[in-house]
Amino acid sequence: MDTETHTTERLSAARTGLTRLGHPAVTGSIIGAAGATAFVLVNRSELAAPWPLLALIAWAVLLAAAAWAVLLRPRRLADPTPPQPRALAVYVGCVVGMLVLIAGGHAVVRSLDHPGLQPAVVALAVGLHFVPFAATFEAPIFTRLGWSVAALGVIGLGWGWASGPAAAAAAAVFAGLVMLAYIAHAAWSDRVAD
Numbered sequence: 311m312d313t314e315t316h317t318t319e320r321l322s323a324a325r326t327g328l329t330r331l332g333h334p335a336v337t338g339s340i341i342g343a344a345g346a347t348a349f350v351l352v353n354r355s356e357l358a359a360p361w362p363l364l365a366l367i368a369w370a371v372l373l374a375a376a377a378w379a380v381l382l383r384p385r386r387l388a389d390p391t392p393p394q395p396r397a398l399a400v401y402v403g404c405v406v407g408m409l410v411l412i413a414g415g416h417a418v419v420r421s422l423d424h425p426g427l428q429p430a431v432v433a434l435a436v437g438l439h440f441v442p443f444a445a446t447f448e449a450p451i452f453t454r455l456g457w458s459v460a461a462l463g464v465i466g467l468g469w470g471w472a473s474g475p476a477a478a479a480a481a482a483v484f485a486g487l488v489m490l491a492y493i494a495h496a497a498w499s500d501r502v503a504d
Contacts (some may be wrong), residue, residue: 327381331361333501334390334447337495339380343373345436349486353429358480359466365483372490379497387500393447400446400485408439426475429482434463437485455492459485 327336347369410458415431437460443452466481 320442324384324386326384330387333387335497336380336385338449339376339497342493343376343380345476346486346489347373349429349433349436349482349489353479353482353486356426356429356476357483358476361480361483368487369490372487372494376490376494376497379494380447382488383497385497385500390432391448393425397446400442402430404439404442408435410434411438424471424475427470427478430463430466430470430478433461433466433482433485437463451492455489458488458492 314459325337327333330336331340331373347400350365350369354362354369358428394476412432412435415435416425416428419425419427419431437456437458440452440456442457462481466485469481470476470478
C-alpha cells in the first residue's frame with residue numbers, strides 16, 4: 311500500500327499552469343501579475359530618464375519569469391481544499407477595505423495638497439489587503455507579500471512627501487516589481503515531479 315495516499319496534502323501530477331487555470335495558485339498568480347503590471351505601467355512615466363525604460367525592462371523580465379513559472383513550468387500543486395466558510399466574506403471585506411483606503415487616502419493627500427502621493431497610497435492599500443489572506447486561504451506568501459508592498463507604500467508616502475511625486479511613483483513601480491518577483495518565486499518553489 312502506498313503510504314503517500316495517507317498524507318493530509320495530496321499533490322497533483324506534474325502539469326503546467328495552463329492546464330490548471332482554475333487552481334487557486336494559478337488564478338491568484340495571474341490576478342496578482344495583472345495588478346503588478348498596472349503598478350509598473352501606470353507609474354513608470356512619472357520617473358526621470360532612464361528609469362521609465364529600466365522599469366519597463368525589469369517588468370518584462372519579471373513578467374516573463376512569472377509567466378514561465380506559473381503557466382509553463384510543470385509542477386505538482388497541492389489539490390485545493392474547499393475554502394473556509396468565511397473565506398468569501400474575508401475576501402470581499404479585504405477588497406472593500408482596500409477600495410475605501412484608496413478613496414480615503416486620495417481625499418487626504420488631495421486635502422494636504424499632495425495628490426502626487428496617490429500611487430504610494432494605492433501600494434499601501436493593496437499591500438494591507440493581502441495580509442488577511444495568509445490565514446484565510448492558508449497561503450503564507452500573502453503575509454510577506456502584503457507587508458512588503460505595504461512597507462513600500464509607506465516609504466513612498468514619506469519619500470514622496472519630502473521630495474515630490476516621482477518618489478511615490480517610484481515606490482509604486484518597485485512594489486509592482488516586487489509583486490512579480492514574489493509570484494515567480496512562489497511558483498518556482500512549488501513541488502516539481504521527481
